[in-house]
Amino acid sequence: MQYIKQIDILRKQIKEYKKQGKIIGLVPTMGALHEGHASLFDAARKECDIVVASVFVNPIQFGPNEDFDKYPRPIEDDKKVAETHGVDILFNPEVEEIIGDNLLAFVDINKLSDNLCGAKRPGHFRGVCTIVSKLFNIVTPDKGFFGKKDIQQLMIIKKFVADLNFDIEIIGCPIIRESDGLAKSSRNKYLSDSERQDAAVINIALKHTVEMYNKGEKNAAKLTDAFLSTMFNIASAKIDYVHIVDENMQNVQTATDGNILAAAVYIGNTRLIDNHILGEQICW
Secondary structure, three states: OEEEOOHHHHHHHHHHHHHOOOOEEEEEEOOOOOHHHHHHHHHHHHHOOEEEEEEOOOHHHOOOOOOOOOOOOOHHHHHHHHHHOOOOEEEOOOHHHHOOOOOOOOOOOOOOOOOHHHHHOOOHHHHHHHHHHHHHHHHOOOEEEEEHHHHHHHHHHHHHHHHOOOOOEEEEEOOOEOOOOOEOOHHHHHOOHHHHHHHHHHHHHHHHHHHHHHOOOOEHHHHHHHHHHHHOOOOOEEEEEEEEEOOOOOEOOEOOOOOEEEEEEEEOOEEEEEEEEOOOOOOO
16 A cells, blocks of 8 residues: 655556556545445445545634544554555645645535535535545546445535536445444544443434334424434433435425435534435444
């Protein structure tokens, strides 16, 4: 595995692979790699000749009171995970390499970022789209791999790729979960032992709500109330949002297959997200 920190070196290597007709896959990450990331590497390995993974903690997607400074950066561990799962190039640039000291051009998106995490974290998806578009332009991949846990991010990236005519296939990959159903996340490391036990209830609430839907309940308000009632007795939990939305991330009144049950919950000071696409098989 090559470990590269400079854009010009990466571009030179990618051009060589392109001359050889290689199919390039990109997995953008913020590091602190876990089994969820590994599943993306595995998916890319199956479909591409060359797998590029980026590790970049993106400062412009964090709000002023969020966890940029304490976000985990275990790069030596990340190298081992990436290499074990067949990554050919690990791109780990410094902030100055990607952003410089006077970034004036940004990629933004309307409507899809107005709800859920976009409403709760103003400017978040502007930061995500800007850096992902820069990575696309640097790596010029044929395929990009993103996890469905960040479902709003996935839908937004698919839309801006289509709208801005990037010649990239965006592939959404399944949520990877702990044995008790909690979605894998780099932020799970922030949880104390008691908070980790409480966090498992997010999955219980999600599953309970999905089962209600599968049994015939379609009223979105009743479904989200069921989620909230399941979480009610968890002292460390604070609901940030729970909604059922369509593919444009807009709330619906009547749920149907293809809609998304999406939730963000604070367990103590740690914000966790999870979701399920209604009509799809329960995978936990």
